[in-house]
Amino acid sequence: MSRPGTLGWIQLVREWPPGYGGVERVAHELATSWQRRSSNVVCYSLCPPSSSVPSEHLPVTYKRRCLPCVAFGRVLIPLPSRSLVGMLVAKSSLMVHLPCPSLLLLSLVARLCSADRPISLFWHAFLEPEAGPRGWLVAIYQWLALRWAAIGPSCVVTTSPTLVRALMESGVPEQRIRLLPCCLGSEMELEAAAIWSRRQARLSRTRIDPFRLIYIGRLSSYKCVDRLILAFPSSGASELHIVGDGPERLRLERLASGQSQIGAIVFHGMLSESEKLARLEHSDLLVLPSRSCHEAFGIVQLEAMACGVPALGFNNLRSGMAWVAGLEQALRRTGWRSPQHPTDLSSAINQLAEQPEWLREASIAARLRYERVFARCHWERRLLTSEA
Template identity: 25%
Template sequence: MRILHLGKFYPPHAGGIERFVAELAAAQRSAGHAVAALVHASPGVATPTRRVDADGVEVHAVPCHGQLLFAPVSPGWAVHFRRLMDEFRPDLLHVHVPNVSAFWLLASRRARRVPWVLHWHADIPADSGQIALRLGYPLYRQFERRLVERADVAVATSHAYAQASVPLRSHARRVAVVPLGMGDAPAPGIAPAWPGAGLRLLAVGRLSYYKGFEILLRALSDVPDASLLLVGAGDGAAGLQATVQALGLQARVRLAGHLDDAALEAAYRACDVFCLPSLDRAEAFGMVLLEAMRAGKPIVASDIPGSGVGTVAGPDNALRVAPGDAGALADAIRTLAESAALRERLGTSGRLRWEREYRIGAVSAAMDAVYRSVCSGHATAG
């Protein structure tokens, strides 16, 4: 089969969705498919690029002139899409959303000739605290609805998210659930040193409001025998550093910024507990949870209603707390600090679940079953 992935970005651009798309594409190549990806170049890159990566995936990056409310500004996307449809001649389009550029498909005759798999990674938060995003959503929703209606199937990453998503609930009969996945870990490099003694906590993610890292800092202030390595970059860095200063945590918190894959893997292996304190459904799944499980580490995570986090971080491999509750988060950290046996049990269970449920090969096989179904139905309809 000839599969064309349509996404926002692609590695080395950092991000959980980007990493998943690349790992899925690589697994599909290993399974014998021809695979290409049409994505945006990193913001500010004005020259299109075309390369074949180490896994044999054709990656076509369209110029991107910045981002508006997290959406790449790429007026030339449609032209590159038409050209790639003629050159690559895909049997199927695998469309990863949110991605405003995907709306161009609604006007494309070429796109109508092949089935679409719409991979629903997350809802757009219509009640976002960002006024521009909240005001712009009604217009976005019109195109979003048409995209869901046109797709042959929508793939959600968990049953919980599919049931909570208003756009998907209206089309529940055409929703399939396939979790995200990842392959084997890279060779570890050298991790940054933890800033203090005691229980080594690790948190990883974009430094944004919904990640709940400020809540984690407040919890840490009540657990003196623990230190935190916080990995990630974003516009919330200055605010978090100010919180560290205000809480007097300078000796126990290190904001490490972005790490390469080798150093990040070393950090996972060196930590005692992984923390995901996210606040709402903007955290739809949590690819970082899979990284922690793969490393055999216990997890403390927010139990977010309507999110896949509670599926991945289950009672067998994680302690879950109410989002935004610093006291409950501190209690969970103390519980794990007091019991090495509990940490070992949760970490081992998580590793086994990753091997059984979230290895990229198993996820790719499940996606193949979705492909076969939609291609058969599309041919019958045609």
């Protein structure tokens, strides 16, 4: 990754930043940091602003532009435009956020336009091709993306040692890869620190009652929230709070109505940042039930850990979720293990519900891990190092 100079940075991202998704959040934090260092930053997106994201959601100091596109299902194809041509022939350093077939193609065209332009790929996640023709297309896209990552860009940035290893095993040279875990914004980090100071009084409890689980994220099929709802009755937890919205919400609400006592599973919908942190303050465990490598980091884990709420997720050889949480390492002396299979989920939660001392250790370890590994000061330092 090149150091931003007078020509600044251009970022290509599918969704309009900052949004609620991890990719948009990363693009937002990069742009904010570069802009603060007096670098000209422009973020180009394929999608226009979403009406579901309030304008005051996160402060934006950089320029944003939406490229005209035509949609073929979920694939967005940029149309010829002055903005598109200007972006492709500009001399500014280019950061392209993957996965996205159209953005991969634009990075190839940008390289053809200039052989010496600094171009970086941000590899956020691997994809898991499903069975059938659609899965074949995904597999072809990923094969092409990995081949291009191995030879085309100046560097490939990714978010965890797990993904670094997976990229190397897929043929990307180690010297091209830069490790840059995600971070939180400065204001959220301060709010979370205040929550942690208030939460510490709860850690002395000898009995966890009620034991509250929380899920935060989009309600889509690949998030596997139904897996958490089905595991809840035998998990030992008293309450399950589900924060977020999406196409699966009605189905999940119907499923929840038959799985627990009335009021035990609560759907909160979309919450503001302050409302989300308030909900985390009174939760005991964040659970992210997806086993898919689409879920490669989980910035919401950082939000929870900064508040002293441990995060639980599945191990996956192409996902950094378990590495981010560090829960298995924190409880190594107890023999607790991250779930490997969906049937292990309720048991993994139940052990923490029945062992207040384990949960106390996990909560303290979560906050310490955030401070030592993911605090914004460390992220800023890594960003500067990766640009050297």
